[in-house]
Amino acid sequence: MQEPHSLQVYKFGGASVKDTAAIRNLCRIVREHAAQQQLLIVVSAMGKTTNALEEIFQLAFTGQDCGPKLDALRSFHLGVAQELFGQESTETGQLQDLLAQLEQQLASLQPPPAPADTYDQHYDQIISFGELLATCIVARALDAQWLDCRPLLRTDHTWREGRIDWPTTEWNVRDQLPTLLQRGPVVTQGFLGGTPNGLTTTLGREGSDYTAAIFAYCLQAQAVTIWKDVAGLLNADPKFFADTVRFPQISYQETIEMAYYGASVIHPKTIKPLAVRQIPLLVKSFLDPTAEGTRIGEGRHEPLAPAFIRKDGQCLISFESRDLTFISEENLEVIFGALAQVRLKINMMQNSAISFSVCTDFSAYRLEKLLSQLRDQFTIHYNTELELYTIKNYDPASLQRLTTGRELLLEQRSRQTFQFVCRALPVTGLL
Ligand SMILES: Nc1ncnc2c1ncn2[C@@H]1O[C@H](COP(=O)(O)OP(=O)(O)O)[C@@H](O)[C@H]1O
Numbered sequence: 001m002q003e004p005h006s007l008q009v010y011k012f013g014g015a016s017v018k019d020t021a022a023i024r025n026l027c028r029i030v031r032e033h034a035a036q037q038q039l040l041i042v043v044s045a046m047g048k049t050t051n052a053l054e055e056i057f058q059l060a061f062t063g064q065d066c067g068p069k070l071d072a073l074r075s076f077h078l079g080v081a082q083e084l085f086g087q088e089s090t091e092t093g094q095l096q097d098l099l100a101q102l103e104q105q106l107a108s109l110q111p112p113p114a115p116a117d118t119y120d121q122h123y124d125q126i127i128s129f130g131e132l133l134a135t136c137i138v139a140r141a142l143d144a145q146w147l148d149c150r151p152l153l154r155t156d157h158t159w160r161e162g163r164i165d166w167p168t169t170e171w172n173v174r175d176q177l178p179t180l181l182q183r184g185p186v187v188t189q190g191f192l193g194g195t196p197n198g199l200t201t202t203l204g205r206e207g208s209d210y211t212a213a214i215f216a217y218c219l220q221a222q223a224v225t226i227w228k229d230v231a232g233l234l235n236a237d238p239k240f241f242a243d244t245v246r247f248p249q250i251s252y253q254e255t256i257e258m259a260y261y262g263a264s265v266i267h268p269k270t271i272k273p274l275a276v277r278q279i280p281l282l283v284k285s286f287l288d289p290t291a292e293g294t295r296i297g298e299g300r301h302e303p304l305a306p307a308f309i310r311k312d313g314q315c316l317i318s319f320e321s322r323d324l325t326f327i328s329e330e331n332l333e334v335i336f337g338a339l340a341q342v343r344l345k346i347n348m349m350q351n352s353a354i355s356f357s358v359c360t361d362f363s364a365y366r367l368e369k370l371l372s373q374l375r376d377q378f379t380i381h382y383n384t385e386l387e388l389y390t391i392k393n394y395d396p397a398s399l400q401r402l403t404t405g406r407e408l409l410l411e412q413r414s415r416q417t418f419q420f421v422c423r424a425l426p427v428t429g430l431l
C-alpha cells in the first residue's frame with residue numbers, strides 16, 4: 001500500500017466543468033498531471049447550475065411552476081452526457097435516476113406548501129443535486145469511481161452552512177477512502193455533507209474548496225490543487241480590476257485574510273484545515289495547466305503588492321438607542337445576539353456614542369427577521385446596494401486609486417488594511 005501522503009486532492013469548480021469541452025479538458029489534466037499518484041477529485045456543480053437550482057427551488061417552494069427551468073437543467077445535463085458518451089448510453093442509469101429523484105423531491109414540496117421555517121432544510125436537499133449530477137458525469141468520463149460524500153462528511157443540522165463533525169468525518173474518511181484510492185481515482189462532490197439522520201447539508205456557497213481541504217486533512221494528502229480559470233491567486237479579481245499581478249507564493253495567513261475579506265477565488269474555510277496539517281494549496285489554471293500558478297503554504301515572503309478585494313451586495317445597518325442612551329455592552333450583546341440568530345455575518349462594524357453600524361451581506365429575508373427582533377429597542381436605518389472594498393497592504397497610491405470619486409459611507413484602517421463602504425457606481429470598465 002502507498003503511503004497516505006502520496007495522495008493528491010484535485011478540486012474542479014463550476015467553470016472547469018461548465019460544458020462538454022471543459023470536461024474533456026479536465027480529463028486531459030487528470031491524465032497528464034496525476035498519473036502514478038493516488039487521486040481524489042472533488043467536483044462542483046457544472047457552470048451556473050447551483051444558481052439555476054436556487055431559482056427552481058424558489059419557484060417550487062413558493063408553489064410556482066418550476067417545470068420549464070427544470071426541463072432546461074435536465075436537457076443541459078443529458079446533452080453533455082450524450083455528447084460525451086453517446087445518445088443511448090444516457091437513456092437509463094445513474095444520471096436519469098438522479099434527475100428523477102430531483103423531480104420527485106421538487107414535486108413533494110407542492111402542494112401543500114412546506115412551512116417557511118423548513119426553507120433552508122429543503123434548500124439543501126434540492127441544491128445538492130448540482131454536485132450529484134456533475135460528479136456522475138465526470139466520474140464516467142474519467143472511468144473513475146463515484147463516491148457519495150454525504151455519509152462520510154458528517155455535519156450538524158446547520159442547513160446551508162453545515163458545521164463539520166471533525167472526529168466522525170475523519171474516522172469515516174480514513175475508514176473508507178484508502179481502499180478505494182488504491183483501486184484508482186475517486187470522484188466525489190464538493191459542497192455537500194450529511195447529518196447523522198441521513199439528510200443532506202451544504203457547506204455554504206462556493207464551499208467545494210473547503211470539501212477538498214476536509215478530505216486532504218483527513219487523509220493527510222500531499223497537496224491540494226484547485227483548478228481555476230485564472231493564473232493563480234492574484235492581487236485582485238481580474239473581472240473588476242485592471243493590471244492584476246499573480247502571487248507565485250503566499251502564506252496561509254495572508255490567504256486566509258484575503259478570503260475572509262471576500263476574495264472569492266478561495267472559500268474562506270479552506271485554509272485552516274490545510275494549515276493545521278501543513279498541506280500546501282496550489283491554485284492553478286485549467287486553461288494553462290503547466291503554468292506555475294500559486295503555492296499557498298507555510299512561511300514568510302517579501303512584502304506583497306497591495307491586494308484589492310471588492311464585495312458587492314452589501315447592506316449598511318445602523319442601530320440607535322431610542323432614548324439617547326449610549327451604545328453599551330448590554331446593547332451590543334442584544335444586537336450581536338440577533339445578528340447571530342438570523343445568521344447575518346458582520347463584514348465591518350463601527351460604533352459612536354449613540355449609534356452602532358454594521359455592514360453585512362444583503363438578504364431581504366434575514367434583514368426583515370432582524371428588524372422584527374430589534375425594532376422595539378432601537379431606531380434602525382439601513383442602506384442597500386452598497387459595496388465594501390478592502391485594500392490589504394495599502395499604500396498612498398492604492399488608496400487614491402480606489403477612493404477617488406467615491407462617497408465613503410463608512411471607513412476604517414489598521415496598519416495593514418484599509419476598508420470602506422460606498423454606494424455602487426455604474427460600471428464603466430475595470431478599476
Ligand atoms: N484575488 C483573486 N485572484 C484570482 N481570482 C479571483 C480573485 N478574487 C476573485 N477572483 C475570481 O475568482 C474566480 C475563480 O473562482 P470561482 O469562480 O469560485 O471558481 P470555481 O467556481 O470554478 O471554483 C476568478 O474567475 C476570478 O474572477
Ligand SMILES: N[C@@H](CC(=O)OP(=O)(O)O)C(=O)O
Nearest residue numbers: 013014044050205206207208
Ligand atoms: N456549486 C456550489 C459549490 C461550489 O463551490 O461551487 P464552485 O466551486 O463552482 O465555486 C456553488 O456554486 O456555490
